Amino acid sequence: MSTEAMNWAMDDAPMLRTEKDRPDTTARHVLQVLGEHARPDGTNAHPSILRIQFRTGYDRTTVQRALRRLEKAGLIRRDGTVDGRTRWQLAMELIRPKTDWADLEREEDAFRAAAAERKRRSRSKDVTRSTPVTVTDFECVTVTDSESVTGDVTHSTPSRHALKVRPSRTQCRPNHQQPSDNQIPKSSSPATASAAADVPQPDHHLKAFGAFWSNYPKKRDREEAKKAWIAAIERGVDPDLMVKSAQAYARERHGKDATFTKYPANWLNKGCYDDEPDPEPPAANGTPQHPTYDTEEYYRGFVQQ
Structure with missing residues (x-):
């Protein structure tokens, strides 16, 4: 096994393309097997078809077609036979263009940008503009717009933020138990309301x-x-x-x-x-x-x- 031939077959050798302009991964895998059996200069690579099948998992026809594509592209050359097996020489002088790596980086950047845009659009669909709401439960706050809040806030015990008040279920359930007279907030003067707020009430x-x-x-x-x-x-x-x-x-x-x-x-x-x-x-x-x-x-x- 040669490290030089293996590095060339895995990284430096030009990538073949299919008829649909996609990377020919089958031929690339077969070329790597040849690199495993070649000398440092790329010569004397003669694994049998059966060995390539065992190494790659491809059938015999697929291996033979991949060898013909590699030979046609000039990445391998016939160099005689050894015990009835074809001996191949790797064209290690052929180097993969550096632009292949730059193209992959551009594709990765485009993919990440598209994913971020899809995520942004998905989040924007979940955000809805709030409608004017008047909250009179415990805190007298009038919300006239999603960006402006005006009103008179009277703190009580326990106090809680007006925007955290949950929607009333009585709106969707007409038969819901109505609050008793003791639970309905009664209107009072500002002085009375202030005095009542100062007196803590048990919960x-x-x-x-x-x-x-x-x-x-x-x-x-x-x-x-x-x-x-x-x-x-x-x-x-x-x-x-x-x-x-x-x-x-x-x-x-x-x-x-x-x-x-x-x-x-x-x-x-x-x-x-x-x-x-x-x-x-x-x-x-x-x-x-x-x-x-x-x-x-x-x-x-x-x-x-």
Whole structure:
């Protein structure tokens, strides 16, 4: 094996082209096999057709056609025979043009630029211009344009950014539970609103989450369930309704395969608290099929935690 002949066959030899002006990789592979069996000056390369087949994986006809293409292009020349095998001499004086590498670099740059442009267009399709929105939940902010925000902001506890308010599900669900009178923000004078903002109010909704979690039949992903609970409260859902619905769902799933019981976050996000529960079958001994819990008791337990 000759390192010089191998380097020439792999890198320096001119690349043959097919009729469709594509690189002739088959002929290139056969030329590399000849380079493995040649001397440093490219002479005395006489591997058998069978050896080339074994080395490349091509069939006999493919190998013979590749040898004829290489011979026609002048990259190899016949130099007698050895034990009935054709002896070849490699035309190592023929050098591949340096422009081949520059052409490959230009193709690579063009490919990367096209990929970046496709990615930019894909991202621009996902970005939509926001429409004028008026947000009155906890923070009084009027958004008149995507680039300008004006309004009177009144901080409350807990405070949150107006642009993070999730869209109301009551818009797509006409039968959604409407907020009670206590949950509807009442208009007041600026002085009254400022005084109310200075007095911290306890977060009763998170306390009610303790009762919900204790009653729900499948306790998985507590933090995700808490986020879904807060989102439901922001949509105006009564916490007592969700606790009672969780109790009814627990009674419905009692004694059934827990695999098909919804995760609490999924149950809250889909608004399953508004579903009509299945009728509960009568108990044989008069006791309920699923234990119930006192809501106020779990409120107190959650506050202690």
